[in-house]
Amino acid sequence: MPKGSDLLVRALENEGVERIFGVPGEENLDVVESVRQSSIKLVITRHEQAAAFMAATHGRLTGKPGVCIATLGPGALNFTTGAAYAHLGGMPMIMITGQKGVMSSRQARFQIVDVVSAFRPLTKMSRQIVGTSTIPTVVRDAFRVAMEERPGPVLLELPEDVAGEEAEDRPSVERHPIEIPVAHRAALDRAAEMILEAKRPLIMLGAACSRPRGTTGINAFVRRTGIPFFTTQMGKGTAAGGSQQYMGTAALSERDYVHEAVDQADLIIAVGHDTIEKPPFIMGPNGPKVIHVSYTPANVDQVYFPHAEVVGDLGPSLELLADRIEGKLHTAGALLSIRESILSRIADRATEERWPPTPQRIVHDVRQVMPADGIVALDNGMYKIWFARNYRTYVANTVLLDNALATMGAGLPSAMMAAMLYPERRVMAVCGDGGFMMNSQELETAVRLKLNLVVLILDDGAYGMIRWKQAVDSFPDFGLTFGNPDFVRYAESYGAKGTRVTSTEGLIPALENAFKAGGVHLVAVPIDYSENTRVLVDELRAKMNSRPEEVELA
C-alpha cells in the first residue's frame, strides 16, 4: 500500500516536476524516501532561502512551478523571503513544508509555528493537507492556482503522520490544457480608436511580457504597428532590444533620458505592466492617456490609473488589436526622431578606461562576452540600475532582475537555476559584495551540481547603493562599509575557480577565460561608483533642473 508521501510525490511526477530544492528535516523523511524511489531529483541546498529562489526562478523561466521543500518551523520560515519574491514577481512556485503529527504528537509545542497562517499574506494559497485521500486533488489544485494568471507561490504543509500513513491507492488527477480567454471585442475596438487618434503613441512593455507563453505576439504587435517602445526593468528583451523601435528602459521613475519620450507621448500602450515594479513613469493629471493591456486588469494607484483596458491572453489579444490598426497609423513613428539622442546619451562613456572601471564600462564589457541568448542574473544593488538602463537585450528573460521585492541574495540562486535549465547557454550572476555574501554558501551547491556558471562580484567594500543614497541625502558617510573575504581563495575553498581583475582591460579576458574554462568561476572586480552621482544626480538634475533628493532608487 502507498503512503501519503508516495501519493504526494506521484502527484508531483504527474505535474512534470523534475527537481525538488531544499533542506529536509525529520518531518520530511517519508517524502524524501518517496522522492528517492521516484523520477524526481532532490537538490539539496545550503539554505532554504536559496531553494525558494531557485524554485521561483524555475517558475519564472518555464511557466511551470518550481518545487521546494523544508521542515516545519525554522525551515519553513526560511522560505518567507523566497515566497515574497515569487508573490511580488508573479512566479509560480510550490513550497512543501513538514509539520509534527496532527492526529497525535508526543512533542508538545516544540518547534511548532503556525506556518500556514504565516504564509497566507505571502502566497496565493496556503493550506495543510489533513488526510491522504485529498492529496491528488490538493496537489493538482495547488499547481493550477500557482500557474493561473497572475502566477505566484502556494504553500502545502504535510504533517509527518499524514505523510507516513498508509493510504488507499488513488490516481493523480489528470491535467488538461486551459487556454486563457482573449480580450473582448468592445475593449479592442475602444483601444484601437484611441490608438488611431493618438499623434505620438508609445508602447511600454512590462513584467508580464516576460511570461514564457507570450513573447511572439508582443514582437509582432511592435513590428506591425511601427510604434516605438520602451520597457520596464522586468520587461527587458520582450521585443528585440536591438530593433529600431527601442527607446530605452525605465530604470528610474522619471527624469531619465527615456522619459523625454514618455513626456512627449500623448498615448502610452502599457503592455503587461504590473505595479509591483518601481514605477517606470509617473502618471499625472496632464500626462498622456494610458491603455492597459494585460492578462489581468490594472491596479489603480496614485501613479497608475489607466484610461482604458484590454484584458486577456497577451499574444492573441495584441494580434487582434494589431489587425484593427495596422496600416492605418500615420503618426506611429512620431517619437522615433528623439531615439538616437536618448540612446547615445545613455551609452555615453561606456568604453572609458579608468581604473577601477565604471558601472557603464562593466555593463558594456559584460555585454561583449554574453551572446544574445546568454543570461545575466542580477542580485540587488546599485549596479542593477546601470544594467537595467544600459544593458541591451535581444531575447526575453536574458536579464533576470528583481524589480519587485528587490531583495538581495537572489542573484546566485537564480543564476544557478538558469544554468540548470539551459546548460548550453552562457549564464552569469552579477552580484554586489553585499548581496553575494547573503547566499554565497550556494557556491558549494553549484560545484556539487557541476554547473557551468560565472559569478561576477562587484567589490566596493560597501552596501554601495545605500551608502550612495546616504550621500545624496546629505547624511555623513557612516555605517555602510565592511571587509570582504579574499574572493579568489573563498571560491577555491569551495572547489570553484577564482580570478581577481587587476586592470580595466583585463575584465573581458577574465570573463572569457572563465566561461571557456567551464565549471563554477568567480570573478571579482572593483567598481568606481563615483559615476552614480555624476550621471544619476548631477547630469539628470542639470537636464531637468530637479533636486537630487527627488531621485528615488532604493
Ligand SMILES: Cc1ncc(C[n+]2csc(CCOP(=O)(O)OP(=O)(O)O)c2C)c(N)n1
Ligand atoms: C535582503 C535585503 N536587505 C537590504 C536591502 C536594502 N538594500 C538595497 S541595495 C543594498 C546594498 C547592496 O550592496 P551590494 O550588494 O554590495 O551592492 P552595491 O550597491 O554595493 O553594488 C541594500 C542594503 C535589500 N534590498 N534586500
Ligand SMILES: [Mg+2]
Ligand atoms: Mg557593494
